[in-house]
Amino acid sequence: MRRAAWFIGAVVVTALSTWLVGWWSVPVVGAVWGWAKRADPATPLMAGLAAMIAWSLLLLISASGAPAGSVSTAVGQAMRVGPGALMGLTIAYPGLLAASAAAVVRAVGGRGREKGPLVAR
Amino acid sequence: MSRGEVPRAISGGIAAVALAGALYVGFVPTGPVPALGQLLDPAHGVWAAARVAELPREQSLTLAGLAAPVEVRYDDRGVPHIFATSELDAMRALGWVHARDRLFQMELTVRKVTGTLSEIAGPELLGTDRRSRERGLAPAAELKWRALSSDSKIRATVNAYVDGINLWVGAAGAQDLPVEYKLLGVEPRIFQSQDVYYMLAEMSQTLAWQSEELERGAIEALIGDAATAALFPLNAPIQEPIQPVPGRIASRYAATKFPAPRAPSAAAVAAARRASETGRRVALGPAAVGARSLALDGAAAAIENLTRGEAVVGSNNWAVAPERSASGHALLSGDPHLNLSLPSIWYEVHIVVPGEMDVYGVSLPMTPTIPIGFNRDVAWTATNTGADVTDFYREVVDDSTSPTKYRLDGEWRMLEQRVEEYHGKRGALLATDTLRRTHRGPLLRTSEGWLSLRWTALEAGDEASAFRDAARATTAEEWYKAMEPYKAPAQNFLVADRGGAIGIRSTGRYPIRPGDGRGDRIFDGSTSKVDWLGDWPVAKYPQALRPAQGYLASNNQQPIDPIVRADYLGWDWPTPWRAMRINEILRADAAMTPEKMRLAHTDPRSALTEHVRSAVRAAVAARGPEATATDREALTFLDEWDGRFDSESKGAVLYNAVLQEITRRTWDEMAPPGETQRLATPNTMMLVRLFEDPTSIWWDDRTTTDVREVRDQILVASLHAAWEGTRSRFGNDPRAWRWGDQRMASVKHLLQLPGFGRESLQVQSGPGTLSPNDGRGTNGASWRFVVELGDSVVAWGTYPGGQSGNPVSSRYADRVELWRTGALAPLRLPRAAADLSGVTLKSVLVLRPTAGGAR
Numbered sequence: 001m002r003r004a005a006w007f008i009g010a011v012v013v014t015a016l017s018t019w020l021v022g023w024w025s026v027p028v029v030g031a032v033w034g035w036a037k038r039a040d041p042a043t044p045l046m047a048g049l050a051a052m053i054a055w056s057l058l059l060l061i062s063a064s065g066a067p068a069g070s071v072s073t074a075v076g077q078a079m080r081v082g083p084g085a086l087m088g089l090t091i092a093y094p095g096l097l098a099a100s101a102a103a104v105v106r107a108v109g110g111r112g113r114e115k116g117p118l119v120a121r
Numbered sequence: 122m123s124r125g126e127v128p129r130a131i132s133g134g135i136a137a138v139a140l141a142g143a144l145y146v147g148f149v150p151t152g153p154v155p156a157l158g159q160l161l162d163p164a165h166g167v168w169a170a171a172r173v174a175e176l177p178r179e180q181s182l183t184l185a186g187l188a189a190p191v192e193v194r195y196d197d198r199g200v201p202h203i204f205a206t207s208e209l210d211a212m213r214a215l216g217w218v219h220a221r222d223r224l225f226q227m228e229l230t231v232r233k234v235t236g237t238l239s240e241i242a243g244p245e246l247l248g249t250d251r252r253s254r255e256r257g258l259a260p261a262a263e264l265k266w267r268a269l270s271s272d273s274k275i276r277a278t279v280n281a282y283v284d285g286i287n288l289w290v291g292a293a294g295a296q297d298l299p300v301e302y303k304l305l306g307v308e309p310r311i312f313q314s315q316d317v318y319y320m321l322a323e324m325s326q327t328l329a330w331q332s333e334e335l336e337r338g339a340i341e342a343l344i345g346d347a348a349t350a351a352l353f354p355l356n357a358p359i360q361e362p363i364q365p366v367p368g369r370i371a372s373r374y375a376a377t378k379f380p381a382p383r384a385p386s387a388a389a390v391a392a393a394r395r396a397s398e399t400g401r402r403v404a405l406g407p408a409a410v411g412a413r414s415l416a417l418d419g420a421a422a423a424i425e426n427l428t429r430g431e432a433v434v435g436s437n438n439w440a441v442a443p444e445r446s447a448s449g450h451a452l453l454s455g456d457p458h459l460n461l462s463l464p465s466i467w468y469e470v471h472i473v474v475p476g477e478m479d480v481y482g483v484s485l486p487m488t489p490t491i492p493i494g495f496n497r498d499v500a501w502t503a504t505n506t507g508a509d510v511t512d513f514y515r516e517v518v519d520d521s522t523s524p525t526k527y528r529l530d531g532e533w534r535m536l537e538q539r540v541e542e543y544h545g546k547r548g549a550l551l552a553t554d555t556l557r558r559t560h561r562g563p564l565l566r567t568s569e570g571w572l573s574l575r576w577t578a579l580e581a582g583d584e585a586s587a588f589r590d591a592a593r594a595t596t597a598e599e600w601y602k603a604m605e606p607y608k609a610p611a612q613n614f615l616v617a618d619r620g621g622a623i624g625i626r627s628t629g630r631y632p633i634r635p636g637d638g639r640g641d642r643i644f645d646g647s648t649s650k651v652d653w654l655g656d657w658p659v660a661k662y663p664q665a666l667r668p669a670q671g672y673l674a675s676n677n678q679q680p681i682d683p684i685v686r687a688d689y690l691g692w693d694w695p696t697p698w699r700a701m702r703i704n705e706i707l708r709a710d711a712a713m714t715p716e717k718m719r720l721a722h723t724d725p726r727s728a729l730t731e732h733v734r735s736a737v738r739a740a741v742a743a744r745g746p747e748a749t750a751t752d753r754e755a756l757t758f759l760d761e762w763d764g765r766f767d768s769e770s771k772g773a774v775l776y777n778a779v780l781q782e783i784t785r786r787t788w789d790e791m792a793p794p795g796e797t798q799r800l801a802t803p804n805t806m807m808l809v810r811l812f813e814d815p816t817s818i819w820w821d822d823r824t825t826t827d828v829r830e831v832r833d834q835i836l837v838a839s840l841h842a843a844w845e846g847t848r849s850r851f852g853n854d855p856r857a858w859r860w861g862d863q864r865m866a867s868v869k870h871l872l873q874l875p876g877f878g879r880e881s882l883q884v885q886s887g888p889g890t891l892s893p894n895d896g897r898g899t900n901g902a903s904w905r906f907v908v909e910l911g912d913s914v915v916a917w918g919t920y921p922g923g924q925s926g927n928p929v930s931s932r933y934a935d936r937v938e939l940w941r942t943g944a945l946a947p948l949r950l951p952r953a954a955a956d957l958s959g960v961t962l963k964s965v966l967v968l969r970p971t972a973g974g975a976r
Contacts, residue, residue, distance in 0.1 A: 077875045077877075100136045
């Protein structure tokens with residue numbers, strides 16, 4: 001339950017920080033989560049997933065202003081990557097940023113002191 | 122390190138590499154790919170284009186510098202109707218709405234003229250930048266701007282307009298910026314007032330740059346002076362002039378002789394190649410590399426084919442006086458043909474300042490002017506005059522590689538010199554050039570020496586003031602009076618007013634040259650005796666007001682018949698087919714209506730067709746039994762064609778193939794021996810005149826050294842080859858042929874980005890029709906409109922694009938289909954803001970002054 005709450009919170013924070021600050025806030029959020037939940041080995045995966053969902057939600061909001069797929073079609077062709085690839089890249093990229101940031105912080109931050117087998121002394 | 126920590130360190134290292142890589146591509150552009158972070162950011166990157174694609178239903182903003190509120194009502198076609206209480210407020214609002222819809226296009230225009238495209242698009246455009254700076258348009262535009270007195274109305278107008286642009290840019294967030302900025306990874310510039318004059322200079326670059334005299338040297342070297350003079354003559358051999366000839370309604374066919382081409386010697390071919398290279402060098406710039414990587418100019422294509430008749434030009438305008446219209450009101454119509462692009466070169470707008478101005482038309486984003494449009498009393502439109510307003514002078518310099526002086530009248534004069542630096546996207550220095558000027562203008566280095574350039578576009582003129590004042594005219598006479606300061610590019614301005622007057626004037630600066638007055642050669646620059654002596658007075662411009670015939674038209678043809686006045690205005694004039702066709706339509710109908718005017722824009726017939734078809738018909742008949750069954754079958758098919766260039770036409774497919782075959786076989790002497798690429802191609806007017814000379818040496822196919830062919834052999838052979846070639850290419854069953862599959866329009870994005878253009882559009886056009894298409898389809902009617910000047914003004918129009926420059930907006934290309942079919946939309950003309958409401962109202966923008974009011 002707590003993990004689900006953390007996850008939803010991360011989605012919201014990532015979306016808001018991207019909207020208000022910019023794309024580079026995604027690894028920052030990932031890093032913060034990686035530090036806070038460094039005892040949980042699933043943290044990088046969850047951080048990445050949360051960022052991907054956050055950006056997907058933002059894409060939905062942006063797409064509301066124009067016919068669905070118009071940006072991916074036009075810009076994808078312009079960038080010569082195809083509409084699907086542009087969409088996929090946009091969703092995958094924050095996942096990579098957040099997950100890798102969380103993993104790095106978790107790796108350098110030690111085991112932490114949270115519950116579970118990894119924190120038992 | 123414990124055993125458990127080892128895998129964590131490894132995974133941490135892998136994650137660190139992944140993070141570093143992701144951050145790197147997020148922050149740093151890689152090759153042509155911009156920084157991905159900003160680009161993919163769904164809130165601020167390319168995806169945000171969707172969020173700002175549509176106009177908000179209502180919006181209220183403060184705009185610094187306004188003296189009073191301005192209301193901008195967008196109608197259901199996306200046209201902003203600007204209601205202001207002062208001209209300066211209206212212009213500030215116009216700058217704002219231009220920036221909102223067309224910012225990147227405006228930036229691109231400014232950068233093209235100033236030669237700074239490399240700074241946003243990289244070194245691939247260095248060649249284009251070098252050419253732009255070499256021609257000196259930007260310094261000339263700056264001089265025009267600085268020459269304005271500090272209290273001139275146009276200075277205040279321009280300043281207000283540019284303020285409006287910068288206010289939009291300053292308030293825009295990353296999400297608001299055009300997607301092109303994000304794809305290029307650059308930020309918008311801060312605009313300057315002189316940028317407006319850069320845009321006007323760009324029109325000269327597009328419409329009044331001519332360096333054909335340089336290629337003419339190549340043609341003379343190849344075929345001789347006499348043949349060149351006949352094939353690329355000073356005067357069109359078929360006269361259908363813009364200025365009516367009193368008492369004459371038919372075209373005048375001048376007797377024409379085509380002297381034989383001289384036998385090309387190796388030396389002549391070498392000279393031709395050198396001259397051709399000089400022409401290419403001047404047209405394309407000192408380093409043409411990359412000039413074609415983006416669709417920023419048509420020079421490269423234009424230089425490859427000197428045939429100006431069909432390929433490059435196509436603008437039309439025509440008007441009828443009240444006595445020749447069904448309603449008893451004057452009618453005016455126009456369709457300037459330009460390079461087609463998305464966003465379109467034009468932006469439709471309506472500006473109302475009660476008691477001062479009420480003008481509707483198409484504006485050029487980056488200018489506060491309406492070059493084509495109408496007010497409540499007068500309508501105006503333009504075609505390109507194509508006058509010779511550039512001259513080249515071969516200069517004697519003190520040093521062939523790095524000159525500092527040039528010789529004039531026996532004395533050395535210092536060259537003006539300045540060093541130009543070219544920078545790349547991130548400020549890196551790409552190259553430097555030393556640019557030089559003589560008293561005539563820029564000095565250009567070519568393989569044949571140093572040439573200086575004199576060009577009316579580089580000299581004094583006040584086009585912005587002229588357009589500003591003309592928009593307030595209430596009669597045709599007032600309109601022409603206001604346009605007297607207009608110098609470049611020379612345009613055939615057609616005007617009609619509500620009082621029933623129609624008029625046309627080829628307006629611009631035409632130099633008076635010494636001697637025979639001609640400018641179709643390279644001059645000896647060592648003497649000042651070749652310098653321009655002054656300009657034509659306005660009274661001498663080709664013109665007509667209230668002509669007895671009751672109609673006027675211009676289609677880029679020679680403006681004035683040389684039997685009326687033979688002063689040199691240019692050479693190698695475009696073909697008269699369009700003029701002949703529209704005049705035929707106007708002569709035949711004394712009850713013109715706006716609908717008939719509309720239909721003429723895409724009229725499917727050409728005055729050229731019957732010339733070619735009858736010549737081929739006669740040739741087959743003359744061959745008698747020598748004509749094969751195939752020849753007769755092909756002729757029957759050609760004869761049964763109704764002469765219409767409709768999309769479904771079958772005969773047009775064969776006709777076009779025949780015309781191409783005749784051209785190829787007839788003008789083979791225009792290519793150096795052993796080659797197929799012609800240095801130049803005489804236009805179809807020359808071909809039609811050559812039909813009158815059945816044994817001319819020009820009919821000879823020089824590859825058959827033992828036979829001297831005559832006209833009929835070439836025409837029949839062309840028909841035969843066209844028939845076989847068309848069957849081979851499109852199938853043996855002619856019922857499957859479709860003209861529409863061959864002549865398509867292509868409206869490409871300014872950067873030729875795939876996905877942002879609209880291509881393969883089937884349009885009604887053909888060789889010599891009023892809507893010509895050279896096969897590439899990249900030129901066409903950039904705006905079509907019809908105005909009826911009755912008790913109140915009624916108008917219809919459209920252009921191949923849309924008001925928004927945002928590729929995902931519903932207003933980006935919403936007019937393309939209407940344009941493709943030749944239809945026009947009614948233009949909404951509210952007198953007051955409240956007149957635009959209900960379903961015709963799409964969006965309301967209220968711009969309010971800041972608390973401090975006007976600065």
